[in-house]
Amino acid sequence: MTFLDLAWKNAWRKPLRTVLLMVCVAVAFLIYGLTASFLAGSQGASAASEDIIGVMSAAGRTQALPRAHLSRIAAEPGVAAVGYMARVRGFVDVEKNVIAVSAVEPQALMAVNGKELGLTPALVEALGKGRDRVLVGRALAEAQGWRVGQRIAVTAFQIARQDGGQDWRFEIAGIFEGESASTDTYFTIARYDYVNAARARGKDTVDAFIVRPRDGVKAGALATRIDALFANSAAPTRSQSEKQFLEAFLRQYADIGLIVDLVTGAAFITLLLIVVNTMVFAVRERPFEIGVLKTLGISRLRIMALVLSETLLVFIIGGSVGLALAKLGTVLAGPTLGLVFSPLVLVKAAAIVLALGLATGLLPAINAMRIPIIIAFRTR
Known part of the structure; x- marks a missing residue:
């Protein structure tokens, strides 16, 4: 029997206890995976550029x-390219179904951050074929079930048309993908x-300039x-990077990072x-059993490693299950909720699995290492 075989047998001495421990670990890492994925993909903050500058009014958004x-x-x-954008916030069908429309000059947007948004010359050309045409982000299109060529109506909350109506009608000319999975689309x-x-109202005004x-x-x-x-004037x-702007925007509602740290910290x-x-x-x-191993010549350090291996097995299996469920959740609900299970999330989770596995096994491993052989045999 090898060292790992012995650790595996010891871990499954009481199957129900081991399964329940693995379930606890899986739930904890499911929580971590989902919250970290939300933080990684929240409104594209993780993919936001630190180089692209947003120029807004000093009086507020x-x-x-x-x-x-x-x-x-x-x-x-020092300015390579500059574009501008006016926001139209509204809803489709029901007021809870809120979407954002960014009105831009297509060629300027392409020059400033077309690469980050995944824009192509073909998409920009399609947008230019009609004044009422729009490009829809992949995440929004999948959430709404929209397709190219479909006509949509957005009821604006504040921006009214000259005819007094609030409905803005558009035709979908294309769907942009974003440069990476964490890009806000x-x-x-x-x-x-x-x-x-x-x-x-508000003719010839913009909500922000975008500078590269x-x-x-x-x-x-x-x-x-x-x-x-x-x-x-x-x-x-007030000018700041795109990343700074998105982080400040999220902090208007809550410190998302702090909330994630508190939730995952409590779980761990x-x-x-x-x-x-x-x-x-x-x-x-x-x-x-520990006394018998010591009598057979197994060193104290190997006994300590044996107990640590048991806890690591529990954490590796349970953590893998939890992270797999988190990944499945991001695949199913990611486009709607903005969840991004990035490689960085996986690497951090793997490090936490290793750290917690060693930390939880340290005390029982030391206790096992310090048990005298005579006292161990007296328990029989």
């Missing part, structure tokens, strides 16, 4: 900026000229220079206590 700012931003040294791209011409710095230009320094251009700006601490307590009693059940 609800205040618009004049489109005339475009020429001054484009003339700033739960929104629609429309043409700015169509929205600007049809809206009743030249190679070698630091985004933070460029953002500071852009804000200095409009510091004394009637519409001062509870798991730690359960497994340590169970393994301590499991070692106390077999002092005679």
Whole structure:
């Protein structure tokens, strides 16, 4: 019998206990996998660029900026490309079914962050064939069941048309995929000229400018220079990277990272206590066997490694099951909820499995190593 065979036999001395421990581990890592996947894919924050700069009103996200700012931003040294965007928030069919429409100039968007969004010349060309055409992100299209060529109506919450209506009608010209799985594609791209011409108020204004710095230009320094251009104007700006903007946007509602840490921390601490307590009693059940192993010449360190191997087996099997279920959940609900089970999530989970397996087995392993042979035999 090999060392691993012996560890496996010891782990399954009481099958029900081992199965229940594995279930506890699986549930804990299912929670971790889902919450970490949400954090990794929450509104594309993990894929957001630290180089692309968003320029918004210093008065807040609800205040618009004049489109005339475009020429001054484009003339700033260090700016490789600049685009602009106006937001239309509304719903489809029912008010709970909220979607976002970003009205842009297609060619400018392509130059600024077309690569990150997965835009292609064919998609941009399709968008340009009609003023009311839109591109829909893959996640939104799958959640809504939309297809290319379908006509949709978005009822805006605030932006009214010149005819007094709130309904904006579009035709889907294409679906963009995003550069990676963690890219936010739960929104629609429309043409700015169509929205600007049809809206009743706020003509020739934008909600944000999008700037791509030249190679070698630091985004933070460029953002500071852009804000200095409009510091004394009637519409001062606040510039920050796309990643900073998305993180600040999420923190308006809650500190998502803190919530994830608290939930997973509580799950892992509870798991730690359960497994340590169970393994301590499991070692106390077999002092005679440990005494026999020592009599046969098995070293104290190998006995310690034997107990650690038992806990590692429990964590590896249970953790693998939990992470597999988390991966399945992201596949089934990922496009709708923005869950991304990234390789980084898997690597972190594997490290936690190893750390918890060693931590929970350390105390019972030390107890097993320190049992004197005479006392072990007296228990028989």
